[in-house]
Amino acid sequence: MNYPSRLIEDAVSEISRLPGIGKKTALRLALHLLKREEAQTLSLSEALVNMRTKTTYCRKCHNIADDILCNICGNFKRDQTIICVVVDTRDVLAIEATSQYRGLYHVLGGIISPLEGIGPADLKIDSLLARVDPEGSEETDKVQEIILALSPTMEGDTTAFYLQKKLKPTGVKVSTIARGVPIGGDLEYADEITLGRSIVSRVAYD
Amino acid sequence: MNYPSRLIEDAVSEISRLPGIGKKTALRLALHLLKREEAQTLSLSEALVNMRTKTTYCRKCHNIADDILCNICGNFKRDQTIICVVVDTRDVLAIEATSQYRGLYHVLGGIISPLEGIGPADLKIDSLLARVDPEGSEETDKVQEIILALSPTMEGDTTAFYLQKKLKPTGVKVSTIARGVPIGGDLEYADEITLGRSIVSRVAYD
Incomplete structure (x- = not known):
């Protein structure tokens, strides 16, 4: 042209x-x-x-930050005893947009994917373990729970499995975000695997 | 967020x-x-x-330019005797993309629209007339034809009508781009007005 x-x-x-x-x-x-x-x-x-x-990366959670700590890690009103593990900044923003979570994050910077040559060593896993089990210090705000918020794909499940194994010795409680039929979704259009899992993982009314 | x-x-x-x-x-x-x-x-x-x-505007055709003249007006290999009148730079680029036109352009900078309060005085019409009929000069490359390439809408038709009236005294040939069924379009899906006009303005095989 x-x-x-x-x-x-x-x-x-x-x-x-x-x-x-x-x-x-x-x-x-x-x-x-x-x-x-x-x-x-x-x-x-x-x-x-x-x-x-x-911009730089937060020294604590590896999220994008303006300073040493990101706005979330630097906000001491947030619950310091719970860490939500995500792949990247976009996931942090997606969870923040729900206004349902008041804890901290940990940004892995990727997901275990042998096909793309990404192994555990390429992710910020060591620093996650260090946050859960700070050496020789008796912190008041000890981490009580790790929530794994990874995509329900093969790579996400592999990464979640690896993290569970690594976190087990620390004794911290590890959970994952719920999987099931999306709210507003019609059962008829849910795929078989999701619907099947949502029956297996059914939740009892209190 | x-x-x-x-x-x-x-x-x-x-x-x-x-x-x-x-x-x-x-x-x-x-x-x-x-x-x-x-x-x-x-x-x-x-x-x-x-x-x-x-960037600035071409002194001759009012298209966007890096210099006094735009790349098209500054290219003396182009046919200086024919001017295609368009509304804005986007139209110039659309016509250039066809590779079917080797003349010059004139960018009006808008279209007559009483609803939006745009009248003839807001458009570059005087400078178009000046290009067609340069005062007191016997130019070798006198303009022979003006092609009006305006959208086939009410505003476009109004502007075309106004320009025709203004250009008539200069004696220059004035034409408009052809209107009809688009190439590759199915007759069945052409609207009635376009199809009706394309029958009225039918073209004889040579």
Whole structure:
């Protein structure tokens, strides 16, 4: 395509490197920015650079952070005795959006997947064990429970199994998020495996 | 939502101001950039700022340009005797993508729309007339034809009608892009107005 301006061509080509954004969408976004105030483009650009260059990882939970500790680990109002283990930041945000959890997190940074060559050593597992069983210290806020919030896939189950085995010697309580038919879902459309498991793992009314 | 980092929150909020991009997509894009090389974010950001701050409008056709003239007006291999009138840069790019047109353009910058309060004076119509009928100069490349490439909507038809009236005294040939059933489209699914017009404006085989 003959772009009228090389600067637009450059911008379109950079925008279209983002996932799920093709040349047409990129052009639409570029023309949108051209129509708006210059300040909008400048603040977008500054926010992107600041995010990329100034964020770091939380020393405690390995989540993305602005400082040594992320906003969640740094919030002492949260329950320090319970840790929810997730794969990445997106999972943290998904759980935070539910407003149902007030404990801390631990971001593994991946999932055990022999096919992709990712083994336990590539994940933040040692630091999880260290959080559960701090050496030689009598902490007041000792971790009481680990919730494994991993996807119900083969990789997720493998990782959960590995973590359970590793956590067993520490004596901490280990749980997993419930699996079953999704709320609002029609039983008719639930797949057999999910429906089967939801019968096996049925919950008694109190 | 509790973002783990204020810098990410800022970036997500800036990205989601773009049209068609919600908070979830914005977060996905932000996390994607965080995973990639820092250089990608820096060059994206630089390309956006350069595009916004350094582009200007072509003195001749009002298309977006890097310099006084856009790449198309500045290309003297193009046919200088024919001008295609369009609404905005997107239309120029759509026509350029067809590789069927080798003349110049004229970007109106909008379309006559009484409902939105856009009148002829808000569009680049005077400069179009000036290009067709340059005062007191005997140009070698005098404009021979004006093609109106406006959308077949009420606003487009109104604008086309107005331009025809204005261009009539100059004696230049004025044409419009063909309207009819789209190529590859099934007759059965063409709307009545389009199909009716395509019969009225039928084209004889040579």
